Amino acid sequence: MSAPSNLARERRSAGLVPLAWRNLLANKPRLLRSSGGIGFAVLLMMMQLGFENAFFNASLEIIRLLDGDIFLQRGSKYRFATKDPFPFRDLEAARAVPGVASAWPLYADWHHLFWRNPADGKDFLVRVFAFDPGQSVLSLPELSANLSALRNLDTAIVDRRGRRFLGMDPPPPAAELNGSKIKIIGSFALGPDFENDGTVVVGDRTFARLLPGPRGGTPDVELGVIKLIPGGDPTTVQQAITAAVPTEIAVLTKAQLLELERKFQADVSSAGPIFVMGTLVGFIVGMLISYQIIYTDLADQQPQYATMKAMGYRTRYLVQVVLEQATLSALAGWVPASLIAIVLFHIVGEMALLPLHMTVQLALVSLLLTLGMCLISAVLAVRRVISADPAEVF
């Protein structure tokens, strides 16, 4: 018998997927068990990956919301959530550069303003952003709608998605910031991150009153938010601004600002290694579960594989069936795990108020990891089939 006709016969009689498919479905309780086992290992990996995403996204979210093309900040500022402001006149210098359409200040504080929950009178540290109510520097539609009212002194807009103990949802009519009475004129939905429980937005005059600048004057600027005239070359304008401001001011694009923050979080915080290690453990456990499943399965069906060998099927074909079956098991675990993860992300995300989402990227990464762990264990277990001796059947 010639090789090509042999292969053709194999394809005709058994097809490519059908044998693996039938093997998978042959024993329903076993299928349930295996997809349960693999599925939970996958779910574990997905959760770790999802948490890692949430961790980074929570701290990047506010930077993404900044409504500008180029940003000025003090060069010594190593991350977004730290107070390291620069003088207003440096922003003025940038505004005069050709190609700049507008330059607005963002004032911010993370560690000095306490919000008193009017419901229970308790004080909590909050993150406060402030800007000229003439121009919102944050792309939050609900903010823009309330801007004119923010002009009045001692008014504020609060984050409904702040942690519940702050009492910002529903927004109270009034509260206190560092002991001064503040009228709450609206709310927006942003959410906390791993360090900030809630956010308050005030007008620049209110901010100056709460935290006066050096020598009691206007506060220094935390971040300069610059918009460019459309059609210009951003790199040229960025260079021109860099030349116009003192050397201790960093002139960054949004991508650079995001990169600085991402790098800080990745290098310095403990969260990265924790979640990577969690994912790794999930992968190893998943590999072991799927090895156990595939190995048992092959052991159970060794007579069948040996029979097929005796009938003339080649080892290559049998290995292929095993790999196909591993792929199908991987999918049988991955699909329910993804569905459960979506529900779980929603529940934990709402409870922890964190941006936990099943993204396309997360789905793909977890699918690759799942296929990887199932195929590796199939390769490890397949020796059983290769060594299947037709004579042993009898």
Add this chain to the structure above:
Amino acid sequence: MSSSLAWRILTHDKGRTALAVAGVLLAILLVFVQLGFFIAVPRGGMLLYDRTKFDLLVASTAYEYQVQPGEFPLGQLDRARAAPEVELAAPLYFGSGKWRSGEDGKAPDVFVIGLDPRYPIFASEDINRQLAAFDQTDTVLVDSMTRPMFGPLTTGRVVDIDGDKVKIGGDYVLGTGFMGLGVILVSAENFVRLFPYRQPSQVNLGLIRLKPGIDRDGAAASLRKLLGSDVRIFTRPELEAHETAYWTTRTSVGLLFGSGLIVSFIVGVMIVYQILATQISRQLPQFATLKAVGYGDRFLSGTVIIMALLIVLAGFFPALTAALGIYAVIREETLLPVEMSATRIAAVFAATLGMAAASAVLSMSSLRRADPADLFG
């Protein structure tokens, strides 16, 4: 009788049993690792308390957690010191400044702990010795866990904190926990020099050590009466409960690692169940034969439970050893105090037995299917 049968089944096919034990080992290791993360967070928050010697903590009524403790008058500590039960009452001042001598021109925030060098409050005698030489102006001690972005931490280096020049007088080993990326110790006098707007008469925390043999709860009660309701007094267990509650319920960290822990436990049950069900289905004809010769379901269930226990026990101890290694890696990577404790070992052991029980119950159903008649099918 059940046990000797279980033992024989397991030792009959050593390869399979080894595989099963390896699987269970990983399941237990998974629970250990997730638990380590879950507990690392509050422990990281407790670092300063864990490494100082005191019996009672005095704090403001606005106390939230260690890094956000509020302030109260120093006079309260002087009053506490005069009480007959009290051996030592040491003030702590906390502040945060810009370390303007970082790498790449960056200015990371440094957490500054101000203390009275007369009181040896640290568990590490090395730190206490260094405090004694603390009377030099503008000299600070740097925590050796301070991140590389602060630049070299060599003794004698002059650095700029909020515009003030201070000299690094040495380093100490305590850990930065969640206090910040870098931590320094200064004397109360230097603290006030660094933060001129801070009054030395307003302290952040007071550490109280009682005389030997004094009952802590009793002393706490009498000090509460003495100092009035302007301050809060925590005993050690109360403080631990408060900090743990803060980190696990007030921050999102508890929820994330808590759900990770739960899923890891479920995965563990799945693995043990998977392994056990496989073992049973392989032995099904034998179990059916036993039934046919008159052994009851109870005997067979007993055998399965003992098999589960044996597998789990064989997996537990190597898992514990591996977990110790992984904890060391996590400590290295995250600088969090992930440590193994007797209660943690006991908790995971209990969880492990739970896993064995849950999966034994789950796999009973296939045992009940063991039908003697099938043998002759």
